[in-house]
Each structure stands twice: as structure tokens, then as C-alpha cells.
Amino acid sequence: xxxxxxxxxxxxxxxxxxxAGSAIPGSTVFLWSREEIxxxxxxxxxxxxxxxxxxxxxxxxxxxxxKRWFLFIVYLVGPFFFAMAKANFxxxxxxxxxxxxxxIVKISPKLSTDLGITLLADSITLTPxxxxxxxxxxxxxxxxHWINVKKPVKIENVCGSFPEWARRIAE
Amino acid sequence: MPFSEIFLVVGSLLVIFMxxxxxxxxxxxxxxxxxxxxxxxxxxVVASMVALGAGYKEVIYIDVAIVYAILSFIATLxxxxxxxxxx
Amino acid sequence: xxxxxxxxxxxxFLGIGLFFNxxxxxxxxxxxDVYTRLHAATKCTTFGSIFIALAVIxxxxxxxxxxxxxxxxxxxxxxAALAALLxxxxxxxxxxxxxxxxxxxxxxxxxxxxxxxxxxx
Numbered sequence: 527x528x529x530x531x532x533x534x535x536x537x538x539x540x541x542x543x544x545x546a547g548s549a550i551p552g553s554t555v556f557l558w559s560r561e562e563i564x565x566x567x568x569x570x571x572x573x574x575x576x577x578x579x580x581x582x583x584x585x586x587x588x589x590x591x592x593k594r595w596f597l598f599i600v601y602l603v604g605p606f607f608f609a610m611a612k613a614n615f616x617x618x619x620x621x622x623x624x625x626x627x628x629x630i631v632k633i634s635p636k637l638s639t640d641l642g643i644t645l646l647a648d649s650i651t652l653t654p655x656x657x658x659x660x661x662x663x664x665x666x667x668x669x670x671h672w673i674n675v676k677k678p679v680k681i682e683n684v685c686g687s688f689p690e691w692a693r694r695i696a697e
Numbered sequence: 698m699p700f701s702e703i704f705l706v707v708g709s710l711l712v713i714f715m716x717x718x719x720x721x722x723x724x725x726x727x728x729x730x731x732x733x734x735x736x737x738x739x740x741x742v743v744a745s746m747v748a749l750g751a752g753y754k755e756v757i758y759i760d761v762a763i764v765y766a767i768l769s770f771i772a773t774l775x776x777x778x779x780x781x782x783x784x
Numbered sequence: 785x786x787x788x789x790x791x792x793x794x795x796x797f798l799g800i801g802l803f804f805n806x807x808x809x810x811x812x813x814x815x816x817d818v819y820t821r822l823h824a825a826t827k828c829t830t831f832g833s834i835f836i837a838l839a840v841i842x843x844x845x846x847x848x849x850x851x852x853x854x855x856x857x858x859x860x861x862x863x864a865a866l867a868a869l870l871x872x873x874x875x876x877x878x879x880x881x882x883x884x885x886x887x888x889x890x891x892x893x894x895x896x897x898x899x900x901x902x903x904x905x
Contacts, residue, residue: 544760544864547857614804614831617824621811626820629896630885651874652830657823659881660899669899671819671881671891700791704843707798707836717809721821729818729884736876737812737825741805743869744833747862751840754854759861763868770872777879781886 529582532590534574536581541566589641594695601691606649609686613654620673629675630659634667635689642696643668649688656684704752711745732776739769790846797839804832817892818884826877830869837866 545562549555555563588594620626637643643666647658650670660669670684681689715738722734743766750758811824844859885899 540864543860546860547853610827610831613827614807617811617827618804618807621807621814621824624814626815626893627895628820628891629894630891630899631896632898632902647878648871648874651877652827655823657819657826657881658878659819659885662902669902671823673820673823675895701843703794703798704840707802710802711805714805714809717806718812718825721812727818727884727889729880729887729889730821732880732883733818733821733825734812736873736880737808737829740829740833740869740873741809743865744801744805744829744836747833747837747840747865750862751843751858754858756854756857756861759858759865763861763865766865766868766872770876773876774879777876777883780883 528587529585530574530578533578533581534570537573537577538566538570541570586639589696597691598695601695605687605691606653609649609653613652616654627674628671630669630671631675631679631684632667632669633679633681633684634665635681635685635692637666637689637692637697639697642692645696646685646688646692649692650685653685653688701752701754704748708745708748708752711741711748715741715745728780732773732780735776736769736773739765739773743769787846790842794839794843797835797842801832801835801839804828804835806832808832818889819881819891822877822881826873830873833869834866837862837869841866 542558545566546557548559548562549557554560558566635643635646637646643661647661647668650656650658650668655673657671657673658668659671661667662669672684676683718734718737718741722731722738725731725734743762746758746762746765750756750762805828808825808828811828812821815821815824840862841859844855844862847855848859890897890900
């Protein structure tokens with residue numbers, strides 16, 4: 527029941543975001559027309575019924591904490607965006623000169639949840655010189671394609687402080 | 698020149714980059730190469746749709762871009778699953 | 785004055801976006817195998833598209849501030865498109881890389897491949 531309510535509210539918020547500014551003179555609730563709101567309520571109830579087992583498969587409600595979302599936004603505009611800009615200049619250098627030294631390395635970030643490992647893998651893909659290729663689902667080890675391998679392989683060289691951030695946001 | 702026309706220029710330049718990626722899709726020696734080129738073209742289509750939406754002052758272009766991004770992602774996932782031998 | 789500054793910021797953002805999108809396409813043509821091509825394609829086109837979307841958001845908010853209210857929805861919808869792009873792009877790249885490795889395409893000029901070693905064991 528709780529998962530149904532959360533899913534329906536999230537879908538309804540997305541619907542309101544996408545139909546903002548549809549107000550017609552004569553039948554209006556703040557920014558939306560009355561018909562849009564009615565259609566949104568019906569559609570979000572249907573979507574909540576269908577998708578109630580998707581968002582909270584593990585019956586774990588820790589992502590409802592607003593502090594985690596705040597940390598996520600800080601992470602996106604701060605260290606993540608900086609690393610992404612650096613990654614692009616790195617790729618620009620390698621495109622123009624053609625100097626590569628690639629290899630696939632294995633790192634164990636010691637994260638336990640699916641969401642944490644997803645966040646880390648996506649961050650790794652967009653940051654300097656690395657691309658996540660595969661994951662071992664039992665031990666949560668990531669296999670990372672690294673465009674400029676430096677031996678010995680250390681986790682700090684591959685993904686910096688991202689496992690710390692992923693742990694703080696998602697676990 | 699009115700300012701919104703700069704977005705039309707951006708959209709046309711993005712089409713040229715799409716053609717560059719299309720060369721890789723035609724040449725690509727293996728199937729994953731072609732899929733990568735397709736994925737790149739999809740991203741560029743989304744970017745150019747956003748730019749054209751600002752250029753023509755039509756919000757509907759951006760709505761289409763959102764749906765296009767999600768559907769092309771699903772298509773990429775299906776091709777990847779097929780290459781792994783899952784289907 | 786503010787309008788002039790905004791206009792130059794828009795030019796800079798669009799320039800960065802176009803430059804990195806172009807770089808992504810050239811990298812796709814220049815690199816030797818599928819994994820390095822994925823590096824160029826994913827990172828550069830995502831970054832370039834982010835900047836083009838940011839330019840559209842700033843343009844929409846600026847026009848809204850000047851009194852054309854239809855542009856506020858343009859900015860809002862572009863934020864939604866940006867979020868969709870940012871989530872789907874790296875995930876798709878990961879799926880292609882995994883499929884390529886499982887279908888037997890090995891990285892060229894590779895100095896090490898721990899995934900292949902682990903698979904053999």
C-alpha cells in the first residue's frame with residue numbers, strides 16, 4: 527500500500543511538471559487547467575497500480591530521506607561535474623593525439639546495494655578515462671575499461687572519491 | 698538576425714555531426730561498432746531537437762525529445778541483450 | 785547590459801556544446817576499437833548535449849523574465865529532457881560494452897584484461 531502511494535505521488539508530480547502552464551481562462555487551478563489535474567490523478571493511480579513493485583523491490587525506504595537527495599544534488603553539481611569536464615578534456619587530448627594504452631581492470635568498491643553500484647558505474651562511465659564494462663553480481667566487483675592503464679592498479683586512480691559519495695548517497 | 702535563429706544554425710550543425718557518425722555506422726567492422734554509432738546519433742538527435750524547439754518556439758519538440766531519449770535507450774538495451782544471446 | 789552578458793554566455797555555451805559534440809563524432813571515426821569509441825561517443829556527446837540544453841534553459845528563463853510566459857514551459861521541459869539524457873546515456877554505453885565483451889570482441893592493443901582471465905577460471 528505504501529509503495530503504491532509513493533509511486534502514484536511521484537508519477538503525479540512528474541505529470542504536473544510536464545503539463546505546467548496549461549491553464550485556460552475560466553477553469554484553472556493555479557498553473558493547470560482542471561481537466562489536466564483530473565486526467566493526471568486518474569493516470570497516476572493507474573500507473574501506481576501497475577508499477578508499485580518497481581521502485582521498492584527490496585522494501586527499503588531509505589531513499590525517501592531528503593538529506594540523501596540534497597547530497598545527490600551537491601554531488602552532481604560539485605565533484606561529478608568537475609570530473610566530467612576533466613574527462614572531456616582528457617578525451618579531447620586522446621582524440622587529437624591518438625595516444626592510448628587501454629586495458630580492463632577489476633576494482634572492488636565494497637558497495638552492497640544495487641542502487642549504490644548503479645550510481646558508481648554511471649559515474650565511472652562519465653569520468654576521466656574509464657568505462658564500466660561488467661559487474662560480478664555476487665561480490666559486486668566492477669570491471670572497468672581504462673584507457674590509460676597505470677600499474678599497479680589502485681582504486682583511487684580509477685575512480686577517485688566516488689565510492690565514498692555513492693556510499694553516502696545510496697547506503 | 699533575430700536571436701532565436703542561432704538555435705537553428707546549431708541544429709543544422711548537429712545534423713552534420715550525425716552524418717559523420719553515420720559514416721562509422723556504415724564502415725563499422727563489427728556489430729557493436731554500429732550500435733555505438735547509432736547511440737551517438739540518438740543523443741545528437743535529442744540535442745538538435747532541443748535546439749530546434751528553442752529556435753521555432755515550439756514546446757512540442759522538447760516533449761518529443763524526452764520520449765525519443767527514453768525509447769532509443771530501450772532500443773539500445775534490446776540490441777545489447779540480443780548481442781549477448783539473451784533473446 | 786544584462787541582456788548583452790546573457791547573450792555572450794549563450795554563445796559560449798552553444799560553442800562548447802558544438803565543440804564537444806563534434807569531438808565525439810571525430811573520436812568515433814578515429815579510435816581503433818569499440819571500447820575506446822564508446823569512451824569518445826558517450827562522454828563527449830553527453831557533455832555537449834548538457835551544454836546545449838543549458839543554453840536553451842537560460843534562453844527560456846531570460847525570455848520568461850522579459851515577460852513571455854510561454855518560455856517558462858520550454859525551460860521546464862528541457863530540464864526533464866536533460867535528466868532523461870543524463871540517466872539513459874551512460875547506462876546504454878555500459879550495456880553495449882558488456883554485450884561486446886560477451887559476444888567475444890576483445891579490446892585491441894590491450895595491456896591487460898582481468899575480465900577475460902576471470903571468465904576463464
